[in-house]
Amino acid sequence: MTSSVRFFAGAAEAAGVQDLEVEAATVAQLEHLLDATFGEKFAQVRRQCSVMVGGVVSEPTTAIPDGSVVDVLPPFAGG
Numbered sequence: 001m002t003s004s005v006r007f008f009a010g011a012a013e014a015a016g017v018q019d020l021e022v023e024a025a026t027v028a029q030l031e032h033l034l035d036a037t038f039g040e041k042f043a044q045v046r047r048q049c050s051v052m053v054g055g056v057v058s059e060p061t062t063a064i065p066d067g068s069v070v071d072v073l074p075p076f077a078g079g
Helices: 011-016 027-038 040-048
Strands: 002-007 019-023 050-054 070-071
Touching: 002 027, 011 019, 011 027, 011 040, 019 027, 027 040, 027 050, 027 070, 040 050
Parallel strands: 002 070
Antiparallel strands: 002 019, 050 070
């Protein structure tokens, strides 16, 4: 199940990349894979982020269909 992951703002900075191709069946598996790949600094940022699968805010149990686009979005400041 290959998916494209796009990182934005602080998540991209912490990962050191803006996008990545990964294989994960659920959001929880994806989060674990990303944390293991990019380390604790990234994991700290990622825990503050929303994960969207196909444009929909997702939970850890959300399935990631093959070919999905997954966005990792830090909180946004408004004003």
